[in-house]
Structure formats: structure tokens, C-alpha cells
Amino acid sequence: MKISRWALVCILSGAFTEPAFAVDPQQIFSQGGPNPGVIACSTCHGADGLGMPAAGFPRLAGLPADYLTKQISDFRSGTRGNPIMQPIAQALSEDDSKALAVMLAKMPSPAVKPVTRAHAAKGPGEILALRGAWDRNIPECVACHGPSGIGVGATFPPLSGQSAQYLKSQLNTWRQQTRKNDQDDLMGHIARSLTDTEVEAVSQYFADLSK
Ligand code: HEC
Ligand code: HEC
Known part of the structure; x- marks a missing residue:
């Protein structure tokens, strides 16, 4: 009896220390959200989040979380107009968009050639x-x-x-x-x-x- 009460306490306290985001960003990214307007991000931005160059779909992987959240909210408000991303951004809740941004920011960025300003520009x-x-x-x-x-x-x-x-x-x-x-x-x-x-x-x- 005592043990099961402890188990209950652990489960309950675990529930209170859950991260603030109730949504699973990985699921939204690869399968879409419960709202049918939220199309899986990977469809266009790639499973690795590195985008699809030929189609003009940008890389999201490794972009700063606050930049990503700002862009999603700008699509939503219309200060950044785009017929594809605006309806998707409008269908995303504030929490979904924050959770996705945090996840995307942690995905690996592509390697970049280092060029200093001293380089002779041609x-x-x-x-x-x-x-x-x-x-x-x-x-x-x-x-x-x-x-x-x-x-x-x-x-x-x-x-x-x-x-x-x-x-x-x-x-x-x-x-x-x-x-x-x-x-x-x-x-x-x-x-x-x-x-x-x-x-x-x-x-x-x-x-x-x-x-
Ligand atoms: C049907 C294709 C499609 C899907 C699905 C899609 N996007 Fe996009 N996304 C685009 C396009 C196209 C752009 C470029 C828009 C522009 O030109 O401004 C873009 C741009 C973005 C940008 C701006 C990136 C930057 O560098 O400024 C963010 C952030 C973004 N998408 C997030 C998401 C998220 C999160 C999801 C999943 C919930 C998603 N997108 C699903 C097509 C898509
Ligand atoms: C004075 C600072 C400043 C300079 C100089 C500047 N940028 Fe920007 N750039 C910004 C800011 C700020 C943003 C992000 C705006 C936002 O919040 O969406 C940006 C965004 C961009 C984006 C969009 C990236 C994306 O992921 O959607 C492109 C492309 C860009 N800049 C190209 C350039 C180019 C090319 C030059 C040089 C000719 C340049 N910028 C010089 C401040 C600058």
C-alpha cells in the first residue's frame, strides 16, 4: 500500500514538473498537428530541417528559437506575407510555435566555409x-x-x-x-x-x- 502511495506521489509530482509545452513538436514537425491546417513541416522544410533549395523552401534547422518564433508570428500578423506559410502559421497555437522553435534551433546546422573580413573581396x-x-x-x-x-x-x-x-x-x-x-x-x-x-x-x- 505504502509503495503504491509513493508511486502515486511520484507520478503526480512528475506531472507538475512536466515542461510547459503540452504538444509534441517532433510529431507536428514530421506528421502535422491536430489542426488539419498545420501541415507537417518536414514536407517542405525536409526531414533534416535543411530545406529544399530547388523549391525555395528555407532551412529551419539551427536557426535561433526567438527568430523562428518571430517569423511565425509575423506570418500570422501578415507583416511577412506568404500564401503558403500564412495559413500554416495561423493554424499553429502560440505554444506549438514556441515548442517547434526550441526543437528546430537544436537541429544541426550545415557546415560553412570561414571567410574573414580581411579576405580580398572579388x-x-x-x-x-x-x-x-x-x-x-x-x-x-x-x-x-x-x-x-x-x-x-x-x-x-x-x-x-x-x-x-x-x-x-x-x-x-x-x-x-x-x-x-x-x-x-x-x-x-x-x-x-x-x-x-x-x-x-x-x-x-x-x-x-x-x-
Ligand atoms: C507546404 C510547404 C510548407 C510547409 C508544410 C511548411 N512551410 Fe514553412 N515555409 C514554406 C515556405 C515557402 C517558406 C518561405 C516563405 C517566404 O518566402 O517568406 C517558409 C518559411 C518558413 C519560416 C521562415 C524561415 C526564415 O528563415 O525566415 C519558418 C520559421 C517556417 N517556414 C516554419 C514552418 C513550420 C514550423 C512548419 C510546420 C508547422 C512549416 N514551416 C511548414 C513552406 C512550408
Ligand atoms: C543593419 C543590419 C543589417 C545589414 C547590414 C544586413 N541585414 Fe539582412 N537582415 C537584418 C535583419 C534584422 C533581418 C531579420 C529581419 C526579421 O526580423 O525578419 C535580416 C534578414 C535578412 C534576410 C532573410 C533571412 C531569412 O532567413 O529569411 C536576408 C536574405 C538578408 N537579411 C540579406 C542581407 C544581405 C544580402 C545583406 C547585405 C547586402 C544584408 N542582409 C545586410 C539586418 C541586416
Whole structure:
């Protein structure tokens, strides 16, 4: 009797120390959520979370949890417009989205070639990335996105480890103002100041760092 009472106490106290998230993010990621609008993330973002370059689906693995949560909430509010992700974000609860973000942030990131700022920049993509174009008030991308574009904290996401297709599409969404979710319109200003050739070149440059 005593033992079973102890077992009961253990089970009950265990229930109180459960993590705050009642949902299983792994299940949502690979099978979808109870709400049919929550399509399994792996369908588009890959089982390893590294994305599908040809389709323009971004990598989520290894992105900072707070950046991921912010993007999901921006899709939900519409400050980041996208016909595929908006309904999915709207179908995700706040808890689901936080739990997914924490899980995704722990998934392995792709390897990235180290390039320091001292490197002699060649070609329009690398020159923008490492030197910027200060005559047009464009800072070098690595000033915010970190060396080799690996990202800095939860505010500045990694650029390396994403495909050229995805990077280019984001620069274009800022130019078209369907993405207007960054504070002070830093990226909006930068994207609108770039030429088409520069958008292509700088997207290819960062994509090639993880090949
Ligand atoms: C049907 C395909 C599809 C499914 C399923 C899907 N996504 Fe996406 N996701 C996309 C596309 C396309 C984009 C790029 C949107 C854009 O261009 O702004 C994206 C972008 C994102 C981003 C932004 C990444 C970044 O670097 O800013 C996050 C976060 C995200 N998805 C999370 C999720 C989560 C979590 C799930 C599962 C609940 C999910 N997605 C399911 C297609 C999908
Ligand atoms: C002054 C700081 C700053 C500089 C310089 C900067 N960025 Fe950004 N960038 C940001 C911020 C902040 C975000 C995230 C905005 C948000 O919250 O969605 C971002 C996001 C991005 C994204 C979206 C990534 C994703 O996962 O969706 C791309 C692509 C990008 N920047 C490209 C560039 C390129 C290319 C350059 C150089 C020409 C550059 N950035 C320079 C601040 C900067």
C-alpha cells in the first residue's frame, strides 16, 4: 500500500514538473498537428530541417528559437506575407510555435566555409557581403549577419546555409514590400538599394559558403 502511495506521489509530482509545452513538436514537425491546417513541416522544410533549395523552401534547422518564433508570428500578423506559410502559421497555437522553435534551433546546422573580413573581396556578391556599398548607404552584410553570414543572436539570421533561390526571393519580397517585418526597415532599405544583378550575386555568394 505504502509503495503504491509513493508511486502515486511520484507520478503526480512528475506531472507538475512536466515542461510547459503540452504538444509534441517532433510529431507536428514530421506528421502535422491536430489542426488539419498545420501541415507537417518536414514536407517542405525536409526531414533534416535543411530545406529544399530547388523549391525555395528555407532551412529551419539551427536557426535561433526567438527568430523562428518571430517569423511565425509575423506570418500570422501578415507583416511577412506568404500564401503558403500564412495559413500554416495561423493554424499553429502560440505554444506549438514556441515548442517547434526550441526543437528546430537544436537541429544541426550545415557546415560553412570561414571567410574573414580581411579576405580580398572579388566580384559583386563578395564585395557587397564584405565591404558593402557605402556610396549608396549599404553596409556590408557581414556587419549584421556575422562572419560568413552565420547569423548573430536572435535578431540577425544566418544567410549561409540557405539556398540562393530562397535568399533572392526574400530580398525581392522586401523590394516588393510583402515582407516588412524588420525593425526600422533596415533590410527594406538595403534590398531596395540593390540592383537585380547584385541581388543574384550576393544570394549566390552566401549560398556557396555552405557547399
Ligand atoms: C507546404 C510547404 C510548407 C510547409 C508544410 C511548411 N512551410 Fe514553412 N515555409 C514554406 C515556405 C515557402 C517558406 C518561405 C516563405 C517566404 O518566402 O517568406 C517558409 C518559411 C518558413 C519560416 C521562415 C524561415 C526564415 O528563415 O525566415 C519558418 C520559421 C517556417 N517556414 C516554419 C514552418 C513550420 C514550423 C512548419 C510546420 C508547422 C512549416 N514551416 C511548414 C513552406 C512550408
Ligand atoms: C543593419 C543590419 C543589417 C545589414 C547590414 C544586413 N541585414 Fe539582412 N537582415 C537584418 C535583419 C534584422 C533581418 C531579420 C529581419 C526579421 O526580423 O525578419 C535580416 C534578414 C535578412 C534576410 C532573410 C533571412 C531569412 O532567413 O529569411 C536576408 C536574405 C538578408 N537579411 C540579406 C542581407 C544581405 C544580402 C545583406 C547585405 C547586402 C544584408 N542582409 C545586410 C539586418 C541586416
